[in-house]
Amino acid sequence: MFPNHKPYTKRLQAPDKTLPPEFKQLTDEAEQLWTEKCDTPAFHAYVSADYEAVYESLAELRGQVHTVLEWGSGLGVVTIMASRMGFEAYGIEVEPQLVEYAKQFAEAYGNQAQFAQGSFVPDDFVWNPSSGDEAIRTMIDTPGAYGQWDMELQDFDLVYAYPWPDERTFYHNIMRDCGRCDALLLSYDAREGVELVRFNKG
Numbered sequence: 001m002f003p004n005h006k007p008y009t010k011r012l013q014a015p016d017k018t019l020p021p022e023f024k025q026l027t028d029e030a031e032q033l034w035t036e037k038c039d040t041p042a043f044h045a046y047v048s049a050d051y052e053a054v055y056e057s058l059a060e061l062r063g064q065v066h067t068v069l070e071w072g073s074g075l076g077v078v079t080i081m082a083s084r085m086g087f088e089a090y091g092i093e094v095e096p097q098l099v100e101y102a103k104q105f106a107e108a109y110g111n112q113a114q115f116a117q118g119s120f121v122p123d124d125f126v127w128n129p130s131s132g133d134e135a136i137r138t139m140i141d142t143p144g145a146y147g148q149w150d151m152e153l154q155d156f157d158l159v160y161a162y163p164w165p166d167e168r169t170f171y172h173n174i175m176r177d178c179g180r181c182d183a184l185l186l187s188y189d190a191r192e193g194v195e196l197v198r199f200n201k202g
């Protein structure tokens, strides 16, 4: 899928906007909850991605990656979809209330998705504005959550994230500095759609 040089970015095709019926109820319920609670503090940095677009992209990656981590997993929808699609799926979310909702959705939809409360920014990441690190709504003063699973960022084949505008470089820097040499970052942007970047540091 990727040429052997570094890094490699692929803009994934526009999805045909079909979500399997098994996910429709989950996404509808999550969107309804967001509508009801959007003015509460837990949702201050939350906005949901285009789930159809993310689903299509994950479907393209089936068979190529095994472990998937959602950074800022919010209500957990992408992590839950990934788990039901056969990936080993994990989500990290800083807002405790959102983690609770995500766990409730995972239970209701009966799957193995795992959620941890804390930061997806690894504790050993060195913040460096001169490298383009900029945080708009991503929390940078909370301990990393990886230890709760006795894991680290290097254990994941694919990270999925929805960075706020201008945070894209920061997210790339985390992957480059702390991710595995062949790790993939799948990211969603409301204007640009879905992008897949391979951080081939070898």
Ligand SMILES: C[S@@+](CC[C@H](N)C(=O)[O-])C[C@H]1O[C@@H](n2cnc3c(N)ncnc32)[C@H](O)[C@@H]1O
Residues within 6 Å of the ligand: 045, 046, 047, 048, 049, 070, 071, 072, 073, 074, 075, 078, 092, 093, 094, 095, 098, 118, 119, 120, 121, 137, 138, 139, 140, 142, 161, 162, 163, 164, 188
């Ligand atoms: C733009 S929303 C994305 C929600 C979901 N991933 C999606 O794509 O639909 C970003 C989420 O990241 C969370 N967040 C912000 N900083 C974080 C951090 N350092 N670690 C974990 N989650 C964080 C916010 O609370 C919010 O739920």
